Amino acid sequence: MTTKKELGDFSLVIFGGDGDLAMKKIFPALYFRLKHGQIETASDIIVVSNNKKTTTEFRAELTENLNNKLKKPKANWIEKLCGMTTYLEIELTDPANYLPLKKSLEKAGEEHVLLYYSTPSSLFSVISGSMHSNGMITDKTKVVLEKPLGSDLKSFEEVNTTIRKYFNENQIYRIDHYLGKETVQNLMVLRFANHLFEMAWNSQNIDYVEITVAESLGVGTRKGYYDNYGALKDMVQNHLLQLLCLVAMEPPAVLDADSVRDEKLKVLKALVPFDESNVGKRTIKGQYTRGKIEDDFVKSYQEDIDGYNSETETFVALRTYVQNWRWSGIPFYLRTGKRMTSRYSEIVINFKHVPHNVFPKLAPIDRNKLIIRLQPDESIELVQMAKIPGPGGYRYKPISLELDYLASIGKKFPDAYERLIMDVVRGNQTLFMREDEVRASWKWVHSIMDNWTKTEQELKLYQAGTEGPGDEILKDGHSWNEAQSEEE
Numbered sequence: 001m002t003t004k005k006e007l008g009d010f011s012l013v014i015f016g017g018d019g020d021l022a023m024k025k026i027f028p029a030l031y032f033r034l035k036h037g038q039i040e041t042a043s044d045i046i047v048v049s050n051n052k053k054t055t056t057e058f059r060a061e062l063t064e065n066l067n068n069k070l071k072k073p074k075a076n077w078i079e080k081l082c083g084m085t086t087y088l089e090i091e092l093t094d095p096a097n098y099l100p101l102k103k104s105l106e107k108a109g110e111e112h113v114l115l116y117y118s119t120p121s122s123l124f125s126v127i128s129g130s131m132h133s134n135g136m137i138t139d140k141t142k143v144v145l146e147k148p149l150g151s152d153l154k155s156f157e158e159v160n161t162t163i164r165k166y167f168n169e170n171q172i173y174r175i176d177h178y179l180g181k182e183t184v185q186n187l188m189v190l191r192f193a194n195h196l197f198e199m200a201w202n203s204q205n206i207d208y209v210e211i212t213v214a215e216s217l218g219v220g221t222r223k224g225y226y227d228n229y230g231a232l233k234d235m236v237q238n239h240l241l242q243l244l245c246l247v248a249m250e251p252p253a254v255l256d257a258d259s260v261r262d263e264k265l266k267v268l269k270a271l272v273p274f275d276e277s278n279v280g281k282r283t284i285k286g287q288y289t290r291g292k293i294e295d296d297f298v299k300s301y302q303e304d305i306d307g308y309n310s311e312t313e314t315f316v317a318l319r320t321y322v323q324n325w326r327w328s329g330i331p332f333y334l335r336t337g338k339r340m341t342s343r344y345s346e347i348v349i350n351f352k353h354v355p356h357n358v359f360p361k362l363a364p365i366d367r368n369k370l371i372i373r374l375q376p377d378e379s380i381e382l383v384q385m386a387k388i389p390g391p392g393g394y395r396y397k398p399i400s401l402e403l404d405y406l407a408s409i410g411k412k413f414p415d416a417y418e419r420l421i422m423d424v425v426r427g428n429q430t431l432f433m434r435e436d437e438v439r440a441s442w443k444w445v446h447s448i449m450d451n452w453t454k455t456e457q458e459l460k461l462y463q464a465g466t467e468g469p470g471d472e473i474l475k476d477g478h479s480w481n482e483a484q485s486e487e488e
């Protein structure tokens with residue numbers, strides 16, 4: 001295992017470091033890694049933002065945030081983290097303003113500099129250009145980019161071209177936080193460290209695959225952003241496609257970053273694009289109306305975004321195919337939405353029916369299913385038919401063999417950001433998206449959005465607190481796995 005000594009000290013500059021993401025994810029992750037001894041207190045964290053405040057004020061804000069957010073906050077670790085953190089008020093759009101940052105970095109004296117762009121991607125170019133013109137980017141500098149990277153292929157290429165002007169691909173860490181989730185990484189182990197599953201992992205044995213990422217939350221405070229993006233760009237283009245890649249990819253020869261990313265790229269390139277004739281039959285876009293989740297009445301999307309006639313989708317379901325030897329003809333159903341019954345993410349591998357029923361007079365035999373629950377309760381469930389005990393012949397029903405992943409590992413999983421930030425420090429790009437992956441996923445997503453526009457695809461309304469309108473894309477005899485009852 002890598003030790004704290006090997007990781008060494010670094011300077012981390014967080015642009016937009018007093019924003020929502022930094023407060024909710026980045027700083028809690030830094031707190032835990034500091035507490036676990038992976039970050040040395042000699043490292044420096046520099047928060048850069050255009051909000052008027054001093055370091056003292058920022059530290060007070062950070063302390064309050066961590067005290068509210070963490071289950072058992074420890075004052076001494078919060079104090080240490082605050083002690084490492086300074087705040088610089090900089091208007092990011094003018095390169096002349098970056099001198100105080102240059103001075104701070106020189107004072108810190110670290111060779112190992114990480115730049116974390118936690119700002120809208122429209123600022124990535126100006127930040128990179130300013131860092132460059134002030135001589136603050138070296139071959140050793142690493143840059144972390146938050147999604148979304150552009151809002152279509154063209155804007156992705158624009159952002160990417162500028163970033164690539166200043167950084168080599170091996171300096172760039174494009175985050176998709178789903179790849180940092182322990183249960184998502186376990187997919188690789190489940191597939192490639194278990195002979196049993198990998199033997200059956202193909203079109204001869206599998207009938208269809210479901211990937212669902214359901215949320216019970218609405219758009220919350222992000223309405224401006226969300227209304228410009230919608231579920232297709234916010235979730236499918238990145239998180240759901242990455243999950244699909246991990247389910248469908250071939251085993252890499254070795255586990256280095258490029259070997260893994262090469263295999264994922266092949267999956268993205270093998271995805272059948274949509275066209276005008278099939279987009280209506282194979283995709284659904286929906287938007288939530290008022291409804292009830294648990295015991296609470298919730299507003300419609302139109303009300304959440306302050307009521308104008310928005311056509312933005314908050315739900316997408318689609319049927320796609322990976323056109324290659326292993327998966328030919330097998331539907332992959334992807335589904336995601338806000339304000340659904342509960343928060344749950346799962347991958348369901350539906351195996352084929354038995355080839356011959358030796359119990360013809362009894363109820364039909366259900367398929368075997370492998371249900372991989374990613375959140376909120378991490379588990380792996382193998383649904384198999386079993387005899388109902390008792391005399392008088394055979395009766396059977398599906399019964400689950402369930403592995404409660406969390407309970408059997410026996411400790412809390414680190415948050416995705418803890419893993420990802422430390423991977424940036426270590427220089428391991430395996431869990432970050434390479435530019436060609438992002439490009440390939442945008443290209444495929446275009447075949448949906450462009451054809452939605454051409455065919456004026458209908459936006460289906462669904463009541464909040466339901467499973468959404470995902471059924472129409474299912475082929476005969478296929479169904480979505482029933483939602484869990486656990487609530488967020």
Ligand code: BG6
Nearest residue numbers: 147177213215234235239345375
């Ligand atoms: C983000 C999306 O990338 O992922 C959000 O922008 C979404 O809209 C979130 O709510 C879901 O992440 P998680 O980890 O809570 O499943």
